[in-house]
Structure formats: C-alpha cells, structure tokens
Amino acid sequence: MAVNIIDILKASVDKLEKNNIQTPLLDAEVILCHLLKKDKVFIFTHRDYVLTDEEEKMFWKCIHKRIEGVPVQYIIKRQEFMGLDFYVEEGVLIPRPDTEILVETVIEWAKNRNTETIRILDLGTGSGAISISLCKYIKNSFVYALDLSHKALSIAKKNAVENKADITFLQGDLFYPLKDLQEKLDIVVSNPPYIPKEDIKTLQIEVQKYEPILALDGGEDGLDYYRKIVDQASNFLKNEGLLALEVGHNQADEVVSLMKIKGCYENIKKIKDLAGIERVVIATLCESAKNDIIDC
Numbered sequence: 001m002a003v004n005i006i007d008i009l010k011a012s013v014d015k016l017e018k019n020n021i022q023t024p025l026l027d028a029e030v031i032l033c034h035l036l037k038k039d040k041v042f043i044f045t046h047r048d049y050v051l052t053d054e055e056e057k058m059f060w061k062c063i064h065k066r067i068e069g070v071p072v073q074y075i076i077k078r079q080e081f082m083g084l085d086f087y088v089e090e091g092v093l094i095p096r097p098d099t100e101i102l103v104e105t106v107i108e109w110a111k112n113r114n115t116e117t118i119r120i121l122d123l124g125t126g127s128g129a130i131s132i133s134l135c136k137y138i139k140n141s142f143v144y145a146l147d148l149s150h151k152a153l154s155i156a157k158k159n160a161v162e163n164k165a166d167i168t169f170l171q172g173d174l175f176y177p178l179k180d181l182q183e184k185l186d187i188v189v190s191n192p193p194y195i196p197k198e199d200i201k202t203l204q205i206e207v208q209k210y211e212p213i214l215a216l217d218g219g220e221d222g223l224d225y226y227r228k229i230v231d232q233a234s235n236f237l238k239n240e241g242l243l244a245l246e247v248g249h250n251q252a253d254e255v256v257s258l259m260k261i262k263g264c265y266e267n268i269k270k271i272k273d274l275a276g277i278e279r280v281v282i283a284t285l286c287e288s289a290k291n292d293i294i295d296c
Contacts, residue, residue: 006047012063019067031062034076069205082133086159091151093215095129101273102246102280103133110138123190128156135165146170184238191246192225194218230258237285244282252278259283
C-alpha cells in the first residue's frame with residue numbers, strides 16, 4: 001500500500017517514541033531527507049508525496065537501526081561541522097557542536113599570528129573535522145593531521161578530498177610520527193579521549209556501543225592523554241606557539257594544573273561553551289621553555 005510523507009513520519013515517530021528515542025521527529029525527518037535526497041523544506045511542503053516501495057523499505061530499515069541505538073549520523077553517514085559536510089561511519093568519532101568552540105578559538109588566535117605560514121598539528125584527527133576546518137578557515141595554514149587509527153585516517157582523507165583541503169596525514173601515537181620534524185609548530189590542537197574508563201559504560205547506548213572506544217577512553221581519571229600532550233607539546237611548539245585542548249566536564253581546572261606544573265606555559269585560559277561549561281583550555285609556550293624541554 002502506497003504511503004506518503006505525512007503518514008510515514010507519523011508512524012515512524014510513534015515507533016521511535018515507544019522505543020525511548022529522545023528526538024523521534026528530528027531523527028525521522030533527517031533520515032527521510034537523506035533517503036529522498038531532499039531538504040526539510042521539501043518534507044514540509046510535499047506532505048502528500050508518495051514514497052516508492054524501495055524508498056519505504058529503506059526508510060524502515062534505517063528506523064530499525066535507530067531503534068537499535070545506531071546514531072543517526074552513522075545511518076546517513078553524514079555530519080555537519082563548522083558549516084562543512086563530513087562523511088562519518090562506525091569506527092570514527094562523530095564531530096560534536098561543542099568542538100566548534102575549540103576550532104573557533106584557534107581560528108581567532110591565528111588571526112593575530114604574524115607569520116607567513118601557520119603550521120598546525122591536529123592530534124587524534126578522527127574524521128578530520130578539526131584539521132579540515134582549520135585548513136579551510138585559516139588561509140595561510142599548513143596542517144598535519146595525525147591519528148593512531150588507520151580507519152579514522154582513511155575517513156579523514158576522504159573528507160579532505162570532498163572539502164578540497166590540502167592536509168598532510170600521519171599515522172602513529174601522539175607526536176611520534178613528527179619526532180624528526182625540523183620546523184616547529186605554531187599550533188597544537190587536540191580533542192583527545194577524555195572519558196574516565198569507568199564512566200564509559202554509563203554513556204548513552206549510541207556512544208558506548210557504536211562510537212570507537214579508542215576515541216573515548218581517557219584512562220582511569222580521563223586525563224591520560226592530557227598528561228602526555230601537555231608534557232610533550234613543548235618539544236614541538238615554537239616560542240609563543242599555542243596549545244589548544246578540548247576538555248570534558250569538570251576537567252578544565254585539572255588540565256590547567258598540568259600546564260602550570262609543566263612550568264613552560266603562560267597565558268593559560270579556560271573558555272566556556274554556549275552552555276556555560278568550561279570546554280577549552282589554551283596556553284602559549286613561554287620563552288623560558290627553550291631551556292626546559294624534555295625529550296619524549
């Protein structure tokens with residue numbers, strides 16, 4: 001029996017609600033727009049559009065995946081970030097709006113950098129959302145994007161091609177692939193894994209079951225990667241270069257303490273997101289760090 005947009009949305013929203021999906025109408029509309037290759041205006045203005053049998057079949061297949069807990073982004077394989085479109089699939093962290101605060105902070109800082117080329121390292125690039133956004137919005141940038149995951153890098157490379165971003169991709173653990181780097185960096189930026197190990201099992205099923213643990217697990221207290229990054233970044237940053245880190249809830253003060261203990265950072269700042277949560281910590285390498293560098 002033929003079904004139109006209004007009827008299939010009503011039926012799918014009812015099914016999603018019964019299965020405790022938090023945003024049933026939004027999810028159903030996003031999936032339907034993706035399958036029909038139309039925008040929301042079309043959905044609103046063509047309520048009597050009759051789906052083909054194949055469109056209906058594919059729509060319900062996607063709805064059942066959503067009921068199982070698969071994130072909408074993995075179902076449609078897309079996510080918007082910083083006004084750009086990114087391909088995502090299981091095995092790579094879904095870019096979050098919160099991370100835009102990190103990117104915007106770096107872009108703003110770069111505006112005042114008086115240098116011909118701004119050399120940037122994105123540690124743990126994942127889908128490439130941070131590195132590609134910085135490449136697109138900082139015109140005189142040269143960007144390294146580094147990740148341990150081969151799959152993440154393959155997805156990031158795909159996104160770089162789609163967004164016409166010239167990025168140098170490297171595979172390895174933290175700074176190791178750049179151990180022989182001759183020219184220092186202006187910026188080191190990272191959204192590292194920061195969820196305490198025991199907290200992962202309390203996360204929404206969409207996150208704990210489908211998103212990569214490698215991109216979530218920050219160790220016993222969630223700070224493992226911050227300790228390493230704060231300690232090692234001074235080996236790679238230019239004098240007055242920027243270290244910019246996204247942090248988890250209630251982690252900002254602890255990351256600030258790590259920077260102070262290291263002793264070679266200044267201008268340390270905590271930056272809040274739109275919800276008033278301290279989401280980003282930044283600092284610059286001070287001149288005295290030249291004599292206080294510890295090998296990785």
